[in-house]
Amino acid sequence: MQIGSHTLPNTLFVAPMAGVTDRPFRMLCKRLGAGYAVSEMVTSRPDLRNSPKTTRRLNHEGESGVIAVQIAGTEAPMMADAARYNIDHGAQIIDINMGCPAKKVCNKWAGSALMQDEKLALSIVEAVVEACSPHNIPVTVKMRTGWSQDHKNAEALARQFEAAGVQMLTVHGRTREQGYKGEAEYATIAAVKAAVRIPVVANGDITTPEKARAVLQATQADALMIGRAAQGKPWIFQEILHFLETGEHLAPPSRPQMREWLIAHLHDHYSLYGEVVGVLSARKHIGWYMRPLEGGEAFRAHMNTLDSSAAQIAAVEQFLTE
Numbered sequence: 001m002q003i004g005s006h007t008l009p010n011t012l013f014v015a016p017m018a019g020v021t022d023r024p025f026r027m028l029c030k031r032l033g034a035g036y037a038v039s040e041m042v043t044s045r046p047d048l049r050n051s052p053k054t055t056r057r058l059n060h061e062g063e064s065g066v067i068a069v070q071i072a073g074t075e076a077p078m079m080a081d082a083a084r085y086n087i088d089h090g091a092q093i094i095d096i097n098m099g100c101p102a103k104k105v106c107n108k109w110a111g112s113a114l115m116q117d118e119k120l121a122l123s124i125v126e127a128v129v130e131a132c133s134p135h136n137i138p139v140t141v142k143m144r145t146g147w148s149q150d151h152k153n154a155e156a157l158a159r160q161f162e163a164a165g166v167q168m169l170t171v172h173g174r175t176r177e178q179g180y181k182g183e184a185e186y187a188t189i190a191a192v193k194a195a196v197r198i199p200v201v202a203n204g205d206i207t208t209p210e211k212a213r214a215v216l217q218a219t220q221a222d223a224l225m226i227g228r229a230a231q232g233k234p235w236i237f238q239e240i241l242h243f244l245e246t247g248e249h250l251a252p253p254s255r256p257q258m259r260e261w262l263i264a265h266l267h268d269h270y271s272l273y274g275e276v277v278g279v280l281s282a283r284k285h286i287g288w289y290m291r292p293l294e295g296g297e298a299f300r301a302h303m304n305t306l307d308s309s310a311a312q313i314a315a316v317e318q319f320l321t322e
Helices: 023-031 052-057 076-088 111-116 118-135 154-164 187-195 209-219 236-246 255-273 275-290 296-303 309-321
Strands: 012-014 036-043 068-072 093-098 139-146 168-175 200-203 223-226
Touching: 012 023, 012 236, 023 036, 023 255, 036 052, 036 076, 036 093, 068 076, 076 093, 076 118, 093 111, 093 118, 111 118, 111 139, 118 139, 118 154, 139 154, 139 187, 154 168, 154 187, 168 187, 187 200, 187 209, 200 209, 209 223, 209 236, 223 236, 255 275, 255 309, 275 296, 275 309, 296 309
Parallel strands: 012 036, 012 223, 036 068, 068 093, 093 139, 139 168, 168 200, 200 223
Antiparallel strands: none
């Protein structure tokens, strides 16, 4: 699959998730089968560029594959400037966030709130495409089916975005009103795919290899984007790839294999965040890994009492060795 001049190794993508898809997580997902990963949402506000959170989100040191950065904001000139800034700091693809349903984002008319104002949404896309074109940087958009059940406009926006120069669209099969509740629907994604010539990526509730195959068939999408199902299970990408290629299930990883992946993930995590922030933020990742295992909930509670990276590593090694 092509995005601009970039050839991707496969059509399974990691969804951008704030607080989750940092560089260590993206790199692990790519190692375990993902063909493409988009960064956590980065604000377009220039006054926040030097904050610790934004600095970490802009850290691409040693990152393999195509570097894609998602930007969020409400003002076309500021979004264009943010695109140029991120290109100067290593971005090879710029993704525009029109899909985030979080209240703190939508209350500022960013994320999926932009879908309520098609004129503003289009002006942002046009400004970002214009900023990226001289650098030959593709622009993509991630959006929802619409703002509400009564206001589904993904298909109309898709046509406008394609005409403005967007080179790929990702559609989450829910409205902003739904958040992450209910079930994703794929008819709107299929309608978007039929309406445009650029690649369309299906997103939402892709949790198993069988579901991945069903969503591809239902939408005729060019690729799949997986978010929450990869939390604590980054090997879901290689499981789906194997199933789509062979029709057979890949054997689940052994505990020693899980231990190797998780320990590597944690060391990379601590190196990015430092000891104090790293220990606190690692807890959620460790909890997601352990949740489906026997004794996982008790271990998760114990993990929340540990206050050093060494103690976390030792506990994980012991639990996954027993």
